[in-house]
Amino acid sequence: MKTLVCTKPGEFAYEEREKPVLQKGQAIIKIKRIGICGTDLHAFEGTQPFFEYPRILGHELSGELVAFDDAPGFQLGESVSFIPYFNCGTCIACRSGLPNCCANIKVCGVHVNGGFVEYLSVPSSSLLHGEGLSYDELSLVEPLAIGAHGVRRTGLREGEFVLVVGAGPIGMGVAEFARIAGGNVIVMDINDNRLAFCKEKLAVHETINPLREDALALLKKITNGDMPTVVVDATGNLKAINSAFQYMAHGARYVLVGLQKGEICFSHPEFHKREATLMSSRNATRQDFEHVMESMKKGLVKPATYITHRVKFDKVKEQFESWLKPETGVIKAIVEL
Structure with a gap:
């Protein structure tokens, strides 16, 4: 599968990598949309804390669920997003109901490789139903959360x-x-x-x-x-x-x-x-994600308002640096696969 890797500050490279293989407790998403986040921009320019290179960026994601283990209520082929903060479940924060600031947190696209890929494996417990929202809308749930x-x-x-x-x-x-x-x-x-x-x-x-x-x-x-x-x-x-x-x-x-x-x-x-x-305030919880999705469904938030730029996956490398420039006028850039 085609993958875009941030090899070092200021540099991307497309690579071919193996598709993920389904593992216990995991789900595989065929990525359809990637929202470009400030975290991605900061990582590219070398100013993002808690960051190491090389890294596959991307955590504002939506796609099609193509495989899963232990995800009751989900169906193959449905539209999904997911909560991209993978927590340990055992630290003081997790035991206190604060998985968003887990002491051992692994944020997708920051601490572990993210979604600038065609297929991504994530914990089944992180999945979010599409709730009838479009791929564009689902890719914007995380930043709004x-x-x-x-x-x-x-x-x-x-x-x-x-x-x-x-x-x-x-x-x-x-x-x-x-x-x-x-x-x-x-x-x-x-x-x-x-x-x-x-x-x-x-x-x-x-x-x-x-x-x-x-x-x-x-x-x-x-x-x-x-x-x-x-x-x-x-x-x-x-x-x-x-x-x-x-x-x-x-x-x-x-x-x-x-x-x-x-x-x-x-x-x-x-x-x-x-x-x-x-x-x-760090990351967000499932409660916040659900609040955002409900607000979208009620029309209180209109995600399409934010999307100012759109690009195909194979053009990200040549376009990405321009999004750092204020004169580009980017509010939210969306990558399509």
């Missing part, structure tokens, strides 16, 4: 002001599920095109570009002087993460969905006097 999980971490209450920093696909997902949860959503980014997309396509009423606007003054005005009680970073940018501490209301919760390699730095007195809460 990241956003849904981040919102669930905030404990968002209806009517709260939510500042989402970063208008990439993950930040957009956070904004969508914050809106669904009843939050008053404000999106901050330095890319005006993405801010316009949020207003036009995602019904976000308030946006801020801190490069050309006084962000602090605008936030005070929008929130009637209170400041946001929920702040979510979806940039993974150190400067943005550190800057957002100043945007918190007293008693606010700050959730880091984005990830970067450096150290966070903030004023302890300013943080302390707010009795603020700082949390991370």
Whole structure:
């Protein structure tokens, strides 16, 4: 089968490899769609934490179930996706119902080889029924689940002001599920095109570009002087993460969905006097995946909105690097097999 391997930062190679053979407790998916994630882009440019090369990327996937062992309720030929965070089931996180942050986690396409392949073997326990959704829609469940999980971490209450920093696909997902949860959503980014997309396509009423606007003054005005009680970073940018501490209301919760390699730095007195809460949000759980799929079926989230670029599998190598460039205008690129 044809396989695309990231051999080192900045370099891909197509290879021919053997199709996976069905093993106990595993399922084999014939891949139909691959969503290109920020993780894939960061791995390609060499900035992704917890990463080793060579690696087959890809974890936003959908396809046809062609073989399985121990997957009750599933049928051969049905459309499926899967939860790409393979957990051990025995560590403290797994025993506490937190498989998304398993101490021994193996994320598909990050710690183990992923879905830039024609056929992929995954644990049967990770499978998700297609629920009548298209291959395109199913490939976008995972990134949206990241956003849904981040919102669930905030404990968002209806009517709260939510500042989402970063208008990439993950930040957009956070904004969508914050809106669904009843939050008053404000999106901050330095890319005006993405801010316009949020207003036009995602019904976000308030946006801020801190490069050309006084962000602090605008936030005070929008929130009637209170400041946001929920702040979510979806940039993974150190400067943005550190800057957002100043945007918190007293008693606010700050959730880091984005990830970067450096150290966070903030004023302890300013943080302390707010009795603020700082949390991370990693991956997502089955509950989040199911919430996303139900929201799609109800029309609360429209995945097609996000897809701006589409390419065949044999053209990924020549197209991939362009998706790192802001001028390309990529929100979500989809690979078709």
